[in-house]
Amino acid sequence: MNLSTARTLKGQRRIAGKHRRSPKLQFLKGFLKHPRMVGSIIPSSGWLIDKMLGRVDWTATKLFVEYGPGVGTFTRPVLDRLSADATLITIDTNPDFTAYLKGEIDDDRLIAVTGSAADVEKIIAAHGFEKADYILSGLPFSTLPAGVGEAIGAATSRVVRPGGAFLVYQITAKARDFIVPFFERIERGFEWRNIPPATLFWAWRDEK
């Protein structure tokens, strides 16, 4: 299904405009409150978003999961590309960000959850899913508490379906340590046009 068809079918979708709270301000507040959990002071750029999502097969995507959506810098572009009958589950440890997404994005394909990415299996199961087609991570892997990165890498590899991928962007290449042990094939990219420049990984689960 193409984008315009999806838009027509999902006429009820609305992103609040007039009274929208500034995403940049919300993000800064989140950073000031939990600097190590948020990990960055500036949301991702459009170039980074396009490069990261450019490898997704949207026609084959029924469940897309996003870890660490923050104020929705990737969430909105994911919804723009997602089919009308697909679902996006976002998982963020910060309840302020979850509340912000719920308040700002009115789209019945979006399920915004407060929780840890390490619990992805439980979280998607609670919404009737066993596998995800793609999982996107904006997590600050280099500042996560000890053991959390490994737990997230392992849980993610159990959830991504064969042929699907774990998409990871980060300002350091540290995330690689947490995906290499769990995924068969890892492709790497780099985007200068982001503050700061970011490393991208597409970690694929090969078809059996």
Ligand SMILES: C[S@@+](CC[C@H](N)C(=O)[O-])C[C@H]1O[C@@H](n2cnc3c(N)ncnc32)[C@H](O)[C@@H]1O
């Ligand atoms: C660098 S921000 C990413 C923001 C946004 N995705 C972007 O691209 O601009 C990292 C986010 O990860 C969240 N986070 C940190 N640890 C987490 C965990 N274990 N599970 C889920 N979210 C987590 C933070 O609350 C924050 O919203």
